[in-house]
Amino acid sequence: MLDGVLSFTARNVLLGATILGVSGGVLGCFALLRRQSLLGDALAHAALPGVCLAFLLTGSKAPLPLFVGALAAGLAASLVILAAVRWSRIKEDSAIGIVLSVFFGFGIVLLTWIQKLPAGNQSGLDKFLFGQAATLVWEDVRVMAALAALALATVALFYKELKILAFDPDYAASLGLPMGRIEMLLTLLLVTVVVLGLQTVGVVLIVATLVTPAAAARQWTENLGVMIVASAGIGAASGVVGALASASVPRLPTGPVIVIVASAVLVVSLLFAPQRGLAWSRVRERRVTRRIRRENLLKDLYRVGEAEGTFARLVPAPRLMGLRGQSPARLAASARPLVGAGLVERRGDAMRLTEEGRREAARVVRSHRLWELYLTRRLELPSDHVHRDAEAMEHALTPETVAELDRLLGYPPVDPHGRPIPPPEAAETGTGPRRQAAEARP
Amino acid sequence: MSPTLAILLVAGAVSASCAIVGTFLVLRRMALLGDAISHAVLPGIVIAFFLTGRRAPLPMVIGAGVLGVLTVFLVEMFHRSGRLKEDASIGVVFPALFSLGVILISRYAAQVDLDLDCVLYGEIAYAPWDLLFVGDASWGPKALWVNTGTLVANALLVGLFYKELKVTTFDPGLAAALGVSPVLIHYLLMSAVSVTVVGAFESVGAILVVAMLVVPPATAYLLTDRLGAMLALGVGFGLASAGGGYALARWWDVSIAGAMATVSGLIFAAALVGSPRYGVVAKLAARRRLGGRLAGQLLLLHLAETAAPAATLQQRFGWSERRLRRTTERLVRRGLVERRNGALALTAAGAAAVARGPGAQLAHPLAEASGELAPSGGLARAQEPADGSV
Numbered sequence: 077m078l079d080g081v082l083s084f085t086a087r088n089v090l091l092g093a094t095i096l097g098v099s100g101g102v103l104g105c106f107a108l109l110r111r112q113s114l115l116g117d118a119l120a121h122a123a124l125p126g127v128c129l130a131f132l133l134t135g136s137k138a139p140l141p142l143f144v145g146a147l148a149a150g151l152a153a154s155l156v157i158l159a160a161v162r163w164s165r166i167k168e169d170s171a172i173g174i175v176l177s178v179f180f181g182f183g184i185v186l187l188t189w190i191q192k193l194p195a196g197n198q199s200g201l202d203k204f205l206f207g208q209a210a211t212l213v214w215e216d217v218r219v220m221a222a223l224a225a226l227a228l229a230t231v232a233l234f235y236k237e238l239k240i241l242a243f244d245p246d247y248a249a250s251l252g253l254p255m256g257r258i259e260m261l262l263t264l265l266l267v268t269v270v271v272l273g274l275q276t277v278g279v280v281l282i283v284a285t286l287v288t289p290a291a292a293a294r295q296w297t298e299n300l301g302v303m304i305v306a307s308a309g310i311g312a313a314s315g316v317v318g319a320l321a322s323a324s325v326p327r328l329p330t331g332p333v334i335v336i337v338a339s340a341v342l343v344v345s346l347l348f349a350p351q352r353g354l355a356w357s358r359v360r361e362r363r364v365t366r367r368i369r370r371e372n373l374l375k376d377l378y379r380v381g382e383a384e385g386t387f388a389r390l391v392p393a394p395r396l397m398g399l400r401g402q403s404p405a406r407l408a409a410s411a412r413p414l415v416g417a418g419l420v421e422r423r424g425d426a427m428r429l430t431e432e433g434r435r436e437a438a439r440v441v442r443s444h445r446l447w448e449l450y451l452t453r454r455l456e457l458p459s460d461h462v463h464r465d466a467e468a469m470e471h472a473l474t475p476e477t478v479a480e481l482d483r484l485l486g487y488p489p490v491d492p493h494g495r496p497i498p499p500p501e502a503a504e505t506g507t508g509p510r511r512q513a514a515e516a517r518p
Numbered sequence: 519m520s521p522t523l524a525i526l527l528v529a530g531a532v533s534a535s536c537a538i539v540g541t542f543l544v545l546r547r548m549a550l551l552g553d554a555i556s557h558a559v560l561p562g563i564v565i566a567f568f569l570t571g572r573r574a575p576l577p578m579v580i581g582a583g584v585l586g587v588l589t590v591f592l593v594e595m596f597h598r599s600g601r602l603k604e605d606a607s608i609g610v611v612f613p614a615l616f617s618l619g620v621i622l623i624s625r626y627a628a629q630v631d632l633d634l635d636c637v638l639y640g641e642i643a644y645a646p647w648d649l650l651f652v653g654d655a656s657w658g659p660k661a662l663w664v665n666t667g668t669l670v671a672n673a674l675l676v677g678l679f680y681k682e683l684k685v686t687t688f689d690p691g692l693a694a695a696l697g698v699s700p701v702l703i704h705y706l707l708m709s710a711v712s713v714t715v716v717g718a719f720e721s722v723g724a725i726l727v728v729a730m731l732v733v734p735p736a737t738a739y740l741l742t743d744r745l746g747a748m749l750a751l752g753v754g755f756g757l758a759s760a761g762g763g764y765a766l767a768r769w770w771d772v773s774i775a776g777a778m779a780t781v782s783g784l785i786f787a788a789a790l791v792g793s794p795r796y797g798v799v800a801k802l803a804a805r806r807r808l809g810g811r812l813a814g815q816l817l818l819l820h821l822a823e824t825a826a827p828a829a830t831l832q833q834r835f836g837w838s839e840r841r842l843r844r845t846t847e848r849l850v851r852r853g854l855v856e857r858r859n860g861a862l863a864l865t866a867a868g869a870a871a872v873a874r875g876p877g878a879q880l881a882h883p884l885a886e887a888s889g890e891l892a893p894s895g896g897l898a899r900a901q902e903p904a905d906g907s908v
Contacts, residue, residue, distance in 0.1 A: 111603050112605065113605040113608070114550055114553075114605050114608060114609050117553070117609065121725070159798065160790060160798075163801050163802060164740060164790055164793070164798050164801060165739065165740065165796040166739070166740065167547050169547050169548065169549040169550045170544050170549045170732055170736045170739075172549070172550060173549035173552065173553055173728060173732035173736075174549075174729075174732055174733050174736055174783070174786060176553065176725075176728065177553075177725050177726070177729035177732060177779055177783075178779055178782065178783030178786070179783075180725045180776075180779070181725060181729055181775065181777070181778070181779020181780050182776065182779070182780045182783065183776070184725070184772075184773045184775065184776030184779075185770070185772045185773055185777050185780055186772075187773070188771075188772040188773040188776065189770065189772050280613065280616055281613050283609050283613055284610065284613030284614065284617070286609075287606055287609035287610055288609075288610045288614075290606075291606050291610055295601060327624050327625050328625065329620055329621065329624045331617070331620075332616075332617030332618070332620040332621045332624075333621065335613050335616075335617040336614065336617050336621070339610060339613075339614040339617075342610055346596070346599070346601055346602075354599055
């Protein structure tokens, strides 16, 4: 179907990028959950000396021997990392950095050695470094597809084992499962994907084909199966977009475009994923902050009225601003919805509580003072230490908790500072629309 | 200046300045941030190149420095948001920035005189011929000036802020209590890493930079518990890698940067295996000794209840015949256990040792064990995390 639109090269690139996207997306999930995102980076760099040695030994640059070489080098690298972390004081980050740079450095040594050889200049091994997707031939794509199918089938076969490795390897080991061998299997699979990607995106960017789609998928779900499918989808989509973009725009390299597309998906996911999206939690935080400010204003009006013996007198705005060091704008912003809900009455620059507002304010004050009393009685905190804590708790306590506190404390009339605790009937508010408008859900 | 001398001086300056900042990266477990920065500065270099239109060192260093700090900032932002772990944050940030750089270079390749190969694995062999001209006078290799500059800057940084770097590295809480801002020092250090990386970048390539940042300090970390000694050893190993690598490269006629990384790896491997205190051999031997001692104590305690034939004991503890024989022989040599009527039994001395109490019996090797796993004092103590993940 694609033959009519795309050249052979473009078709190969498209297929290669898609295969890589799917397999990288799947395996990346396990690397991400095991907090081994950067192992892929080390394995990719470590593959270089393996590829070079394989070429030196066999003199062939057919995909299979090079793959075996990369696989062997990747395994050696992961064993060195494991041994250094387990049996010396070297920490994992250093171990990965050391293996990555030393193996790669040695690979460069071998590469320059090969380039001196009579046959070396034509070896084309350096395309593995940066990835030149355009050099993918049909034979490469077939090998990639076979390897990817093998890797994905292995994941399907050992899904349960890999899952427990990702989430609770200690528990699994205590059940007698051979976690060491399963870890080795995962490393083997990661090396496979890395080798798949060398020619398409290059050594440096392989880590992104593993981590970025998985990190993006993680934002949308708490379920591993869903995450794997989503990650594979994001990887494939990035691959397709990258391949098509580089085919249609001159001098646009495939690998980097794939990475940029996946990164863009990640940013969108981080911001707007339904549960974990940072934008939504920002919105939720602001909503709570505003509710707290409104409740504080009601409470301030209540306390002024309490001190003056009447709630009927209008309280001037400067006095309210002085209580919490608020700007006029912030006070006005808190007062506006309260006026709209009929809890506060405003005349020019001054305001006072309505009947309904007095009840709502009494509810907040009641929570505050009961909590203060609870802290002094039950936790035996001194009474001058409890106000700050109560300032926070008054906005979080549910009516049920407040009633329970009241009962536990024996329906006390006054707080630790001797101020009256408003009785429940004074704090009873209607559940009509007015209250709902004033009290946004958390 | 002869080319050989110029190359050796450039490599020496690079390795020394990398080792100085790398020491703190290794101790702060941020070695991979060095790796990330060394790749992520690429777009900074390219953009600086576009803005100035030539390969002027100073704008490039500034552009790369900005990108380096941006990398650190982005990694921390993702990490702090709680949505990504630290390793994943690093793993998504630097490839994205590197990709941006590669795309910029590819799209505007005609205008950009930057070679991607050189940037990644560097060609220090060209350094002697890339000269700095002031007016018409040649002032020697440009790379030598740049890297000597970063070496001096790093030495000054560590010299001036030694105490601050030390306290924020080992005990950020204490640092904050003393009024030293860990965040400020962190960004200062990261700026130094960025500048070092970009200074070294063009002459030796990103990968050798990572090798020089991480490998010599990690080698030193295997050999000492003191910060001052670690810095000195790190610089020493860096210089040795540079010199040895150059010799190797001349001998085999291969990439100089690659050979330097290879030699640093060989030195590290030697320390990893042979370090008297923290090496693999020492650690395995200590573990073996400890296992032997615990087995001996276990056997003593068991024999204190009843004498038993070897076969029973072997079954009871699930030991191999060899292990039981070795354990028994040690105890027999110490005169604590003897063979009596085909069974093993405590001697009077053995009974006395057990009588000192199982608590005393077991406390000794365990106390020693914790001493071996978490050496007290110096770097080690500050480095071992409280959760005991040794």
